[in-house]
Amino acid sequence: GDSVTQMEGPVTLSEEAFLTINCTYTATGYPSxxxxxxxxxxxxxxxxxxxxxxxxxxNKGFEATYRKETTSFHLEKGSVQVSDSAVYFCAPSxxxxxxxxxxxxxxxxxxxx
Amino acid sequence: EAGVAQSPRYKIxxxxxxxxxxxxxxxxxxxxxWYQQILGQGPKLLIQxxxxxxxxxxxxxxDRFSAERLKxxxxxxxxxxxxxxxxxxxxxxxxxxxxxxxxxxxxxxxTRLLVL
Numbered sequence: 158g159d160s161v162t163q164m165e166g167p168v169t170l171s172e173e174a175f176l177t178i179n180c181t182y183t184a185t186g187y188p189s190x191x192x193x194x195x196x197x198x199x200x201x202x203x204x205x206x207x208x209x210x211x212x213x214x215x216n217k218g219f220e221a222t223y224r225k226e227t228t229s230f231h232l233e234k235g236s237v238q239v240s241d242s243a244v245y246f247c248a249p250s251x252x253x254x255x256x257x258x259x260x261x262x263x264x265x266x267x268x269x270x
Numbered sequence: 271e272a273g274v275a276q277s278p279r280y281k282i283x284x285x286x287x288x289x290x291x292x293x294x295x296x297x298x299x300x301x302x303x304w305y306q307q308i309l310g311q312g313p314k315l316l317i318q319x320x321x322x323x324x325x326x327x328x329x330x331x332x333d334r335f336s337a338e339r340l341k342x343x344x345x346x347x348x349x350x351x352x353x354x355x356x357x358x359x360x361x362x363x364x365x366x367x368x369x370x371x372x373x374x375x376x377x378x379x380x381t382r383l384l385v386l
Contacts, residue, residue, distance in 0.1 A: 161312070193377075200274075201313070201361065201377040246312055258375070260312030 159184040161261035163247050169267045170237055178232040178264045180221075180247035188249040190214075190223055190230040191258065195244045204232075204245070237268045272296065274378035276362050282384045288350040291381045295343070295364030301325075303375065304337055304347050305361040313361055319345065352385045359383070 164179040182188070192204040192214070205214035210225035219234045230247060244265050248258040275294040283289050295302050301320050305313035316335065318325040322342040330337070334353070339345040349356055359382050363375040 191374075200379040201363075203374050203376075206374070248312075258315070260314070262310065262312050 159188070159249060159251050159259040161247050161249060161259055163245075163261035163264050166244075166263075166265035167267050168264060169269070172239055172268055172270050173236045174268075176232070176234040176237045176241075176266065178245055178247075178266070180230045180232065180261060182228050182230065182247070182249040182259075184228075184249045184259070185251055188251060190221070191248040191250070192219070192221055192230070192232050193246040193248055193260070195246065195263070197243070201246065237266070239268045239270055242266055242268045274362055274364055274376055276360075276378035276381055278381055279379065280382050280384075282386065283352055284386050285354055286351040288348065289352055289383065290346055290348045291360050291362075291383075293345045293347070293362030293378060295345075295362070296376055299364035299366050299376070300342075301365045301367065301373070302339055302345050303363040303365075304345070305363065307359045307361055307380070309358070316347070349383075352383075354385050357383055357385045 161182045189208045191206045193201045194204045195201050205216040207214040207223035210223055213220055213222045221230050221232045244263045246263045247261040250258050277292050281289055303318050304316045306316050307313040316330045317327040317337045319339045322339050335349055337347045359380040361380045362378045365373040365375050
């Protein structure tokens with residue numbers, strides 16, 4: 158079945174630092190790739206997505222590029238803010254039959270002033 | 271647009287008791303999902319409905335868990351009897367169409383269950 162490997166957290170950064178959260182996956186066929194974010198006390202919400210190779214998903218200053226050759230979908234942001242503190246989940250879909258996302262363990266990001 | 275609603279938000283029960291969670295998806299969303307998220311892990315899909323039919327329940331522990339979506343709108347997830355290892359957050363999500371590869375899922379706030 159599908160699997161996801163995310164870098165372990167917590168990732169602790171100062172405000173305005175550069176962020177990278179690595180994500181690699183194994184999936185059957187040609188999955189779509191998603192990053193979800195969970196802010197403290199809130200539910201999961203979609204951050205960005207990419208549906209084909211070399212696509213770049215972006216939202217709120219975050220970016221991730223679908224790299225089929227390396228099966229990776231690393232999340233980046235050039236300058237993090239305290240409000241970005243949250244848990245980030247990488248989630249590829251399966252490509253056979255119904256959509257069944259596989260979530261990684263999540264990476265906790267802590268940004269301090 | 272109202273989001274996915276879940277209740278209760280928190281529940282504490284003793285092992286071997288029964289518990290039920292309720293979910294109301296976003297209006298017009300055909301597909302509904304229930305996930306279990308154990309502390310420190312990512313959400314794991316338990317069951318997926320499209321309208322009132324089950325699409326996938328391969329990871330649902332059917333000896334104790336059951337779920338229904340009788341009218342194709344809201345859904346109930348039940349655990350009977352509960353075990354200590356069922357302590358988790360139970361998330362409900364919905365998507366607009368048939369749950370295709372590009373579908374975005376919208377999540378509710380979750381129900382946090384503690385089994386003592």
